[in-house]
Amino acid sequence: MNRITVKIDGMTCGMCEAHICDTIRKAFPDAKKVKASRAQKEATFLIDGTVDAEKLKKAITDTGYTFVSAESVSYKKRGLFG
Secondary structure, X not given: OEEEEEEEEOOOOHHHHHHHHHHHHHHOOOOXXXXXXXXXXXXXXXXXXXXXXXXXXXXXXXXXXXXXXXXXXXXXXXXXXX
């Protein structure tokens, strides 16, 4: 599983955050724990496998926001006490 962090400019309110989350879920239906933060200017989500960076960039820019960068790091799910 990978944790994807997307840097995005242009989010100004809670609706912008929701719009970004909906866009990511639509572009990548198997995305989990999708979150966006206008304060941090980023969105994060978990996904099995890899993400096509161009598809992600197109989805973000087509909604009117500015795609800055994307980073993928390996994510290991921890247990209840781990």
